[in-house]
Amino acid sequence: xxxxxxxxxxxxxxxxxxxxxxxxxTVSGLRGLFWYRQDPGKGPEFLFTLYSAGEEKEKERLKATxxxxxxxxxxxxxKPEDSATYLxxxxxxxxxxxxxxxxxxxxxxxx
Amino acid sequence: EAGVAQSPRYxxxxxxxxxxxxxxxxxxxxxxxxYQQILGQGPKLLIQFQNNGVVDDSQLPKDRFSAERLKxxxxxxxxxxxxxxxxAVYLCASSLFDPRSDTQYFGPGTRLTVL
Numbered sequence: 001x002x003x004x005x006x007x008x009x010x011x012x013x014x015x016x017x018x019x020x021x022x023x024x025x026t027v028s029g030l031r032g033l034f035w036y037r038q039d040p041g042k043g044p045e046f047l048f049t050l051y052s053a054g055e056e057k058e059k060e061r062l063k064a065t066x067x068x069x070x071x072x073x074x075x076x077x078x079k080p081e082d083s084a085t086y087l088x089x090x091x092x093x094x095x096x097x098x099x100x101x102x103x104x105x106x107x108x109x110x111x
Numbered sequence: 112e113a114g115v116a117q118s119p120r121y122x123x124x125x126x127x128x129x130x131x132x133x134x135x136x137x138x139x140x141x142x143x144x145x146y147q148q149i150l151g152q153g154p155k156l157l158i159q160f161q162n163n164g165v166v167d168d169s170q171l172p173k174d175r176f177s178a179e180r181l182k183x184x185x186x187x188x189x190x191x192x193x194x195x196x197x198x199a200v201y202l203c204a205s206s207l208f209d210p211r212s213d214t215q216y217f218g219p220g221t222r223l224t225v226l
Contacts, residue, residue, distance in 0.1 A: 004153075031211065032211065032213070032214075034214065034215075036217075041219075041222075042219055042220070043115070043202050043204075043217030043218050043219050043220050044154070044202070044217045045217070046214060046215070046216060046217075049214050051211060087153055087154075089153070091213060098156045098159060098167050098169075099144075099156065099213065099215065100156075101153030101154050101155070102153050103151070103152050103153045104152075104153055
């Protein structure tokens, strides 16, 4: 059964304290892995799509990496405005396959 | 470029009542999705449309939920009758058809409270 697990569930960091969020997945034939940011009361905001192991993408203080079993979202020198829930999702199998989301990591950055 | 639009933003109803949500996707996006997001969880796909047709509705509780996408653009999701456990945020998303994978863009959601 296709599965996506995110850890930790919640993470509190001091401003400037770098860390990583984990997304481990079990799917047959990965087509794409997605990272989204979700602020309270809003819909998820697209960050990255990764397609194959070894791929990396960066945006400001965020960097996403992908291996055959997991993805990491690295946050470098975070600021309070980076506080949000970060969601990971995978799409596997055929072109009509659904996308499965993890439960997210709630990130809080203290000034 | 305008994003995905949803209405209403909030809805409070009593159990056994009916409710409908509306979604207008990004212009040119052929694929439209409805998700249910319960507090503290990730979104769960309810139904996926490709133009007018249904691609996946395997997790849609068909005894009470229905959805349609007329003319391949706007979509409505209906719940009749509502149960307490339907309290959640209902998210609409759309994507361009891409043979690699489907990057989805989400609307702001409709927060439903069933009393």
